[in-house]
Amino acid sequence: MEETAFSPQGLETIFMTLREVDNLRYLCLDLTKISKLTGHSLEILAQSLMSQPSLSKLLLALPRRFVTDKILEKLSLSISKLQLLTHLRLDLSGNEVTNEAINGLFSAINRIPGLTKLVLNLSNAVNQTTLPELGLNFPDFSSWKNLTLLEIDLSSFIANSDTIASLSQALRILQRLTNLSLKLKIHEQVSDQALQDFISSLGALAFLRNLNLELGGPRDLRNHIKILGETLLKCRRLEFLNFNFDLSAILTSVIRPFILALKVLPLLENIKVNNRAPERYLYIPKMKRNKLANYSEI
Secondary structure, eight states, rough: OGGGGHHHHHHHHHHHHHOSSSOOOOOEEOTTOOOOOOHHHHHHHHHHTOOTTTOEEEEEEEETOOHHHHHHHHHHHHHHHHTTTTTTEEOOOOOOOOOOHHHHHHHTTTTTOOSSEEEEEEEOOTTTOOOOOOOOOOOOOGGGGGGSSSEOOTTTSEOHHHHHHHHHHHTTTTTTTEEEEEEEBOTTTOOHHHHHHHHHHOOOOOOOOOOEEESSSSOGGGGGGGHHHHHTTTTTTEEEEEEEEEEOOHHHHHHHHHHHHHHTTTTOEEEEEEEEESOOOOEEEEOOGGGGEOOOOO
């Protein structure tokens, strides 16, 4: 639909109409191109969501430079009431919200007991030159235990030690997870031990098939590449791996042993390592179907 097709009043009418729908199970709202959306419109949407306790799938994308802490708090409250959700996808990319609001969102998500698929996009705002620090602090992620797919993009923030520790805790209980994508920028003060705990938590994902891990920020991660390779050897069902080193440079002598160590995984068919190494391709012998490890410029 074209963004010019709706006035603020028209959008509010549509959102209010949701309250009249009985037993709604699936709702997909892509509002990224709706320039006339107002805070009041989203408050009405948030209230309407609470009138749909039977929702099992919610996909919601909001415009850039629009979401405030107040709006996110109201949406978080509504989401926490949707106790039958199994699939939740939230696209908040291009928005700047505070630590408190993000923690409130995670707290709301943690109240949903039956989630199996969770996608949360908080990627960079346009022309955002300085990234705020993010500190998530949740001791209990037990409501995530049934997840089979988890995709989290927190690249609008610099993840501090609390955030890394919380994610490590979450990963250790995801015993059914088959698909994982994490995009993080890591604070330079995150300790080696915290990073090792985070990497080792990946080894607990016994059913993991697809892994996309994009780690960057000011923290130098090259000394942890070997630990990552050793850890992923525990993921015997791994079929696809994409690891993005967001570094100014990385030596082939470091990456090659990392990739060669993984070739013993019986199902692994495709490895991609995106960095600024000079070689575009590195052939890995004896991998199933003779796949190539792709080196591409960032």
